Amino acid sequence: xxxxxxxxxxxxxxxxxxxxxxxxxxxxxxxxxxxxxxxxxxxxxxxxxxxxxxxxxxxxxxxxxxxxxxxxxxxxxxxxxxxxxxxxxxxxxxxxxxxxxxxxxxxxxxxxxxxxxxxxxxxxxxxxxxxxxxxxxxxxxxxxxxxxxxxxxxxxxxxxxxxxxxxxxxxxxxxxxxxxxxxxxxxxxxxxxxxxxxxxxxxxxxxxxxxxxxxxxxxxxxxxxxxxxxxxxxxxxxxxxxxxxxxxxxxxxxxxxxxxxxxxx
Amino acid sequence: xxxxxxxxxxxxxxxxxxxxxxxxxxxxxxxxxxxxxxxxxxxxxxxxxxxxxxxxxxxxxxxxxxxxxxxxxxxxxxxxxxxxxxxxxxxxxxxxxxxxxxxxxxxxxxxxxxxxxxxxxxxxxxxxxxxxxxxxxxxxxxxxxxxxxxxxxxxxxxxxxxxxxxxxxxxxxxxxxxxxxxxxxxxxxxxxxxxxxxxxxxxxxxxxxxxxxxxxxxxxxxxxxxxxxxxxxxxxxxxxxxxxxxxxxxxxxxxxxxxxxxxxxxxxxxxxxxxxxxxxxxxxxxxxxxxxxxxxxxxxxxxxxxxxxxxxxxxxxxxxxxxxxxxxxxxxxxx
Amino acid sequence: xxxxxxxxxxxxxxxxxxxxxxxxxxxxxxxxxxxxxxxxxxxxxxxxxxxxxxxxxxxxxxxxxxxxxxxxxxxxxxxxxxxxxxxxxxxxxxxxxxxxxxxxxxxxxxxxxxxxxxxxxxxxxxxxxxxxxxxxxxxxxxxxxxxxxxxxxxxxxxxxxxxxxxxxxxxxxxxxxxxxxxxxxxxxxxxxxxxxxxxxxxxxxxxxxxxxxxxxxxxxxxxxxxxxxxxxxxxxxxxxxxxxxxxxxxxxxxxxxxxxxxxxxxxxxxxxxxxxxxxxxxxxxxxxxxxxxxxxxxxxxxxxxxxxxxxxxxxxxxxxxxxxxxxxxxxxxxxxxxxxxxxxxxxxxxxxxxxxxxxxxxxxxxxx
Numbered sequence: 001x002x003x004x005x006x007x008x009x010x011x012x013x014x015x016x017x018x019x020x021x022x023x024x025x026x027x028x029x030x031x032x033x034x035x036x037x038x039x040x041x042x043x044x045x046x047x048x049x050x051x052x053x054x055x056x057x058x059x060x061x062x063x064x065x066x067x068x069x070x071x072x073x074x075x076x077x078x079x080x081x082x083x084x085x086x087x088x089x090x091x092x093x094x095x096x097x098x099x100x101x102x103x104x105x106x107x108x109x110x111x112x113x114x115x116x117x118x119x120x121x122x123x124x125x126x127x128x129x130x131x132x133x134x135x136x137x138x139x140x141x142x143x144x145x146x147x148x149x150x151x152x153x154x155x156x157x158x159x160x161x162x163x164x165x166x167x168x169x170x171x172x173x174x175x176x177x178x179x180x181x182x183x184x185x186x187x188x189x190x191x192x193x194x195x196x197x198x199x200x201x202x203x204x205x206x207x208x209x210x211x212x213x214x215x216x217x218x219x220x221x222x223x224x225x226x227x228x229x230x231x232x233x234x235x236x237x238x239x240x241x242x243x244x245x246x247x248x249x250x251x252x253x254x255x256x257x258x259x260x261x262x263x264x265x
Numbered sequence: 266x267x268x269x270x271x272x273x274x275x276x277x278x279x280x281x282x283x284x285x286x287x288x289x290x291x292x293x294x295x296x297x298x299x300x301x302x303x304x305x306x307x308x309x310x311x312x313x314x315x316x317x318x319x320x321x322x323x324x325x326x327x328x329x330x331x332x333x334x335x336x337x338x339x340x341x342x343x344x345x346x347x348x349x350x351x352x353x354x355x356x357x358x359x360x361x362x363x364x365x366x367x368x369x370x371x372x373x374x375x376x377x378x379x380x381x382x383x384x385x386x387x388x389x390x391x392x393x394x395x396x397x398x399x400x401x402x403x404x405x406x407x408x409x410x411x412x413x414x415x416x417x418x419x420x421x422x423x424x425x426x427x428x429x430x431x432x433x434x435x436x437x438x439x440x441x442x443x444x445x446x447x448x449x450x451x452x453x454x455x456x457x458x459x460x461x462x463x464x465x466x467x468x469x470x471x472x473x474x475x476x477x478x479x480x481x482x483x484x485x486x487x488x489x490x491x492x493x494x495x496x497x498x499x500x501x502x503x504x505x506x507x508x509x510x511x512x513x514x515x516x517x518x519x520x521x522x523x524x525x526x527x528x529x530x531x532x533x534x535x536x537x538x539x540x541x542x543x544x545x546x547x548x549x550x551x552x553x554x555x556x557x558x559x560x561x562x563x564x565x566x567x568x569x570x571x572x573x574x575x576x577x578x579x580x581x582x583x584x585x586x587x588x589x590x591x592x593x594x595x596x597x598x599x600x
Numbered sequence: 601x602x603x604x605x606x607x608x609x610x611x612x613x614x615x616x617x618x619x620x621x622x623x624x625x626x627x628x629x630x631x632x633x634x635x636x637x638x639x640x641x642x643x644x645x646x647x648x649x650x651x652x653x654x655x656x657x658x659x660x661x662x663x664x665x666x667x668x669x670x671x672x673x674x675x676x677x678x679x680x681x682x683x684x685x686x687x688x689x690x691x692x693x694x695x696x697x698x699x700x701x702x703x704x705x706x707x708x709x710x711x712x713x714x715x716x717x718x719x720x721x722x723x724x725x726x727x728x729x730x731x732x733x734x735x736x737x738x739x740x741x742x743x744x745x746x747x748x749x750x751x752x753x754x755x756x757x758x759x760x761x762x763x764x765x766x767x768x769x770x771x772x773x774x775x776x777x778x779x780x781x782x783x784x785x786x787x788x789x790x791x792x793x794x795x796x797x798x799x800x801x802x803x804x805x806x807x808x809x810x811x812x813x814x815x816x817x818x819x820x821x822x823x824x825x826x827x828x829x830x831x832x833x834x835x836x837x838x839x840x841x842x843x844x845x846x847x848x849x850x851x852x853x854x855x856x857x858x859x860x861x862x863x864x865x866x867x868x869x870x871x872x873x874x875x876x877x878x879x880x881x882x883x884x885x886x887x888x889x890x891x892x893x894x895x896x897x898x899x900x901x902x903x904x905x906x907x908x909x910x911x912x913x914x915x916x917x918x919x920x921x922x923x924x925x926x927x928x929x930x931x932x933x934x935x936x937x938x939x940x941x942x943x944x945x946x947x948x949x950x951x952x953x954x955x956x957x958x959x960x961x962x963x964x965x966x967x968x
Contacts, residue, residue, distance in 0.1 A: 068495055086495035094353040095487050095542035108485045109497025113506075114478035116545055141541075161497070293847040318850060318879040325876045326846050380865055382811050436707035438680045440658065440900075441862040448812040448843050455845045456811045458876075571835065572815070572842035 018043035019081040019164055019196045020067070026075030027062060036062050038075070040223045042215055046081075046164070049187060049197040051207035053240060054217030060169075060200045063217070067167050067198060082164030084198075087157075089169045090150045092143060099145070099153050100125055100138040106160035121160075128156040132186060148179025152186065165196035172206050184210050204237060204260040216240060232260075276553045283557045287331040287564045288323060292571070295319045325459075330567070331560055333457040333465065337518040338528050338559020340469045342551040343476045344514040345529025346536070350483040350544050351507045352412040355537075358530035362415065363422030364512040365526075367396025368519035369450060370426040373433050376445050382456070385449075386464060386520040393516025396422045397509065410504040411490055451575030452525040454563050465521040472513040473552065479507060480548040487544070525559075525576045531584035532558055538591045558584075636766035638747035639759060640729040646745060649769025650723035655681070656710050656735070657749055660726050660760070662690055662896040666903040666936040667764040667774060671697040675720050676704040681896075687864060688893045689949055693939040714738045724767055752821060754785070757901035777903060777936070784906035785828070788913060791920065792830035801855035801916050803831035804882075805899075809859060809866055812843050821901050822858075829913040830920075831856070846876045856915060857882040859890045861897035866890070867954045886959040889915060890951040894929070895937065907932055911950070911964075918960045925950075925964060 026038040036059045044050050052060055065071045066078060068086045085106070103125040104117045111117055117125075129135045132152050137145065142153060151171055158166050171187070172180045180203075188210050191197050201207055207214055207228065214231040216224040218240070224231050234247050237260060244263035249256060289300045299315040303323045306313070313320070344359045352361075359365055371392025375385040403418035404410060430450070437443040476483075482503050485493045494500045518525060532555040533547065540546045562583050566574045634646040654676035655661045661677035662685060668674070671694035677685075679702040685691050686698060703716045710728055712735060717725060725739050729748030739746050747763060750756050758778055765774020803826045805816035816822025816833070820840035826833040834852040835844070857880075859866055868888040871877065882888055891908075892898045898908040907929055913921045926946050933941050941949070943966050950964050 070494055088492050088495065093488060094355070095350070097484070097543055098541070101484065101543050101545070105485050105488070105496060108482075108493075111481060113482060113503070114475075116481040157496075291847045292845060293850045321876060321878065322847055322850060376811075380810065380863070385811065432707070435709055435711075438683075438708055438862075439710070440680060440897075441864075444808055444814055444841055445810065445812060448808075448814065453812065453843060455813070455843060567845050567847070570838070571848055572817075572838045572844050575843075 019046045020044040020084070020198070021079045022066075022076070023079070024076035025066065025073045025078060027059075027066060027071065027073055037066070037217075040215075040217075040225070041076075042213065042225045044165075044196045044198065044213060046194045046196055047191050048213055049191050049199065049211045050213040050215055051211035052198065052200040052215045052217065053202075053204065053207060054200075055240070058217045060217060063215075064167050064169055064198070064200065080164075083161060084165045084167050084196075085158035085161055085163035087151075087154045087166055087168040087171060089171075090147055090154065090174065096141050096143040098138070099129070099134075099140050099142055102142050102153055103128055103157045103160060106157035109161060124160045124162075125156075128159040129153075131159065132156050146179065147175050148182045151175065151179070151183050155183075155186065155190075159190075163195070165198065166190065168197065168199040170200050170202065172201060172203060180206070204232065204241075208232065208258050208260065276550070280553060280557060283560050284331060284335070287560050288327050290564060290568050291322065291327055292568060293318075293322050295322060329459045329462045330454050330457040330563070333462045333521060334454045334559045334563040335556040336462075336466060336469050336473075337454075337522055337525060338532070338562075339552045339556035340473045340476075340514045341518055341525065341528040342532035342536070342555020342558070343473055343548050344511040345555075346533035346544065346547050346551040347476050347479070347483050347507050348511050348529070349533055350487040350547075351504050352415060353487055353489055354412060354416070355534065356530075357416065358527075359511055359515040360526060360529070361423070362419035362508065362511065362515075363396045363400055363426065364393045364419075364515040365519055365524060366423045366426040366430070367399075368393035368516040369524050370429050370433075371395070372449060372519060372523065373430050373446050376449060377433050377437055377442050382461065386461070389520035390516045392426070393512055393519065396426060397512040399425075400508075401505070408501065410501040415504070415508065448575070449523040451577045452523040452580075453566070453573055453576055454522045455567065455573050457522065461521055465517045468513050468517040472510045472517070475510045476507075476514075477548055477552070479503075479510070480544045483507065483544040483548070487542075522576065525580060527577070527580035527584045528555055528559055531580070531588050534588060535591060538595060632769065634766060634769055636747075636763055638729070638763065639750040639756070640748040642746070642748060644724065644745060644747050644767070646723055646767065650767045652720065652722045653767065654704055654717060654720060654722040654725045656705060656712060656725065656727045657751070658684070659896055659900050659902050660749065660764075661685065663760060663903050664726075664764050664768070665690060665694065665697070666895060667761065667770060667777070668768050669773070669936070669938050670694070671700065673768065674700055675722060676701045676717070678702065678705060678710070679708055684893070684897055685895075688895060688897075689933075689941060689945055690895045690937070692945065693933075693937050710735045712739050714742050717744060718742055726763075752819070752901075754781075754821075754824060754901060754905070757781075757905065761903070780932075780935075781906055784909065788828065788909055792828065792913075795830045795917065795920065799917075800830050800832045802834050802852060803856040803858065803912075803916060804833070804835060804849065804852060804854040805858045805860070807841050807860050808863065809871065810863065813846070813849065814841050814843050816840055817842065822899065825905075825909060825912060829909055829916050831912075831916045846874075849877060850880060853880055854882050855885075855887060857888045858912075859888065861891035861893050861899050868958060869954075886957065887915070889958055889961075890954045892950050894949045895933075903936060904932065914963065915960055918963075922963070926966070 021043040023041050024039050026035055028035045052063060054060055066073055068084050104121050107117055107121045107124060111121065129138055132155060134152050137149060142150065171183050175183065184206060187197055211228060214226065214228050216231060218224060237245055246261045246263060248259045248261060288304060289297050299319050300323055302311050302315055303320055305311050341359060348357055348359060349355050368389040371388035372385045375388035399422045400418040403421060404414045434443060434446055437446055485496055485498055486504060490500050533551050536547055536551045536554050540550055562579050566576055566579050632648045634649055635643065637643055651673055652675045653664055653673050655664055656678055658678045658681040661674060661681040664674050665671050677700055682702040690697060701720060704713055705711055706713050710731055722744060724745040724747060726747050726749055727736055727739060730750050749760060758781060761774050761777050765771045805822040805826060806813060807816050808814040815835040815838065817835040817838040817840040823833045823836055834854060857871060859868060868890055871888045872883060877883055892911060894904045896902040898904065910923055910925055910928065929946055929949065930941060933939055955961050
């Protein structure tokens with residue numbers, strides 16, 4: 001009894017500090033439709049990274065849409081201490097733009113229907129590029145960039161609207177190791193600067209590497225939420241990915257590192 | 266900034282000289298000196314040294330026609346660029362969304378039923394509006410606005426009105442109405458009077474201004490529905506706004522000169538090859554190039570031979586080789 | 601597009617048709633059976649002269665009536681032909697022609713409505729032969745007697761007259777009409793040959809005037825009759841029925857402008873009112889004329905064409921030619937239609953209200 005009260009108190013404290021706070025959220029597209037997400041809660045403080053894991057078609061994208069406000073929860077609530085910016089997956093655009101033009105589009109919400117970005121908007125865009133260390137790409141064509149550079153440009157675009165957090169859709173997929181590292185490092189730096197970050201990923205290693213909170217979307221309306229040490233157990237990962245895997249802990253330059261290795265049949 | 270200034274000065278010079286050239290040539294030979302005199306007499310008093318006929322040819326026939334062609338070409342090119350942007354598809358032109366065909370049907374119906382250019386213009390607008398509404402209804406009464414649904418809706422409406430046009434051609438008196446319908450469907454600025462110009466100019470100028478103002482939004486929309494939406498803009502409403510403006514251009518140009526194809530596809534592409542895809546620059550430059558291109562083509566249409574060459578034929582004949590050449594160059598660069 | 605047809609085949613076919621008629625009519629068949637060749641090498645055989653005729657081509661309807669001298673044997677015609685007929689004098693001459701079926705085509709073109717054709721049970725159907733197989737095959741498939749026509753020249757017109765005469769069993773009457781056409785033409789051509797080139801006026805025929813201006817050009821019947829009456833067609837090298845602009849008309853600066861009879865509301869005043877065209881000689885001198893409408897519109901080749909040649913020749917060369925066209929019309933109509941046109945009828949044919957204010961037109965008005 002006593003224990004339970006204590007736990008609730010600590011939860012409330014966490015919730016108060018949290019930048020993003022989801023409470024018993026449920027969502028379905030129509031009144032008779034199936035619940036896509038139900039009864040899930042989490043909170044995320046400034047400077048924290050949450051990785052969302054789960055098989056395809058389990059509502060990861062819907063969750064991201066809920067977070068950036070493209071759809072509204074049917075049940076429960078999502079409270080947010082500021083603006084969340086969305087970073088889409090890297091794709092080849094229909095039209096090729098200069099990087100600076102691409103980034104300045106992040107200001108669209110602030111720029112009127114019939115207006116074009118002004119000097120101030122371009123200044124924000126340049127600052128965002130500078131912040132990610134890619135100011136030299138400003139005049140390059142977006143489609144001529146590498147996957148990692150493109151992802152950085154998209155992150156920069158999300159940053160120009162001065163958000164309190166970023167929501168990223170599989171930011172490391174389709175990137176080679178070096179670029180994966182580049183993006184994860186960048187996300188970590190941004191978190192250190194105080195941004196809350198939510199990212200979906202299919203790579204448990206990436207989650208282990210950067211995330212302080214993990215949200216695993218399981219069957220239908222079940223979910224698992226907590227710090228990696230609690231949530232990313234061997235059993236849980238086995239269940240999630242449906243194959244044998246090994247969780248390794250090893251030392252590298254005096255640092256204890258964790259890695260999940262799938263055992264392919 | 267200085268570079269841009271120079272660029273726009275260059276463009277204005279080109280525009281000025283193409284206008285001057287277009288005013289100066291025609292089937293009725295008028296010496297250049299006389300043309301200049303007549304034009305100057307608009308702004309300063311000049312002792313007339315030209316004949317009445319020369320004066321009337323320049324002021325009553327050439328000026329409205331050239332200005333009308335320029336205006337139609339400029340707005341069609343902008344509309345094409347905008348539509349390509351919002352539909353994320355460089356292969357669409359204002360014809361694709363069915364509005365031109367709807368407007369053409371209206372005009373053809375008017376030729377069949379009445380014998381007045383006012384009725385032709387009126388019904389062309391009505392047909393354009395009707396087809397836009399039809400596309401809108403097809404797209405779940407405007408709630409859907411994905412490029413796919415818009416293009417598909419447009420294709421359906423296009424096919425429907427094409428069939429109706431064929432039906433009218435079928436029932437039109439082969440000696441009286443049919444020749445007029447055939448000529449009208451091929452597009453021509455030959456009958457452009459001040460009356461027609463003044464009736465078409467306000468919607469075209471309004472549409473052009475709106476497209477110019479929307480140029481940044483078109484950039485954002487070209488990223489695709491989800492991405493644009495996540496950047497905080499109302500994708501559906503903005504897309505329909507652009508659609509409506511494009512529809513206005515398509516109907517107004519059809520009402521003015523019949524079906525003038527190709528400009529909305531070719532000119533934006535040629536412009537892209539010069540300035541890239543950024544609609545902030547693409548739209549204004551398409552406007553200038555579209556205007557100049559159409560003035561050039563129309564000048565050829567009315568001067569090359571005794572008879573008028575249909576605009577639809579010439580825009581394609583002049584446009585495709587130019588287009589092919591530029592594409593060839595571009596492909597070579599890419600390798 | 602519709603009127604400039606090739607001239608080849610012309611005379612050989614007339615000849616072979618005539619030979620065919622005389623040969624077969626002479627001995628191969630019973631006395632009243634009919635055989636003739638059409639303009640596309642078909643041989644048409646009828647047991648007896650056609651009692652029920654359907655004409656799909658527009659000008660053919662009134663020609664059949666003229667050849668027949670009555671409307672009794674025409675059972676189906678093009679809706680456009682019927683409009684011209686009711687608008688013109690034939691509707692008055694033959695009031696019962698208003699009841700002739702005009703549902704024989706789909707819509708208004710030339711695609712046959714076979715079901716109506718079968719209901720009408722025609723002895724023969726006349727159809728265009730130069731507009732593709734699609735409008736011919738269905739009639740063939742219905743096993744109806746079919747003769748194909750070619751359009752454009754005076755030779756073609758004369759062939760038609762021979763064919764219609766043969767089909768109706770009235771070859772003598774056809775020959776009479778042909779003689780009239782040929783003698784009027786020969787007379788006119790002889791007189792015109794004497795006119796020096798510099799005395800020949802520039803005549804432009806406007807096939808359409810309105811939102812577009814279209815002209816009668818190369819190889820058209822319009823070009824043919826302009827030259828025949830001693831005029832010069834400045835548009836002779838341009839494809840017929842193509843569009844021109846007002847500047848081109850100013851450049852040609854024609855002495856005479858002819859307005860087509862197809863656009864019924866179009867009047868010379870529409871041209872006079874166009875400020876863009878002011879300064880053209882034809883407009884300054886009020887030489888803009890609306891083409892008359894008799895048994896058929898006088899623009900395309902038709903049974904009344906000699907009257908049109910005279911009308912135009914009198915306008916082109918007012919000092920050289922002077923006939924009493926009004927009595928010529930009366931005489932021709934007596935022969936062609938067995939009818940007596942009133943003075944008001946003739947005013948209507950010559951479009952007198954529209955042309956009344958035109959120069960040189962007083963010679964066509966009633967003598968008071």
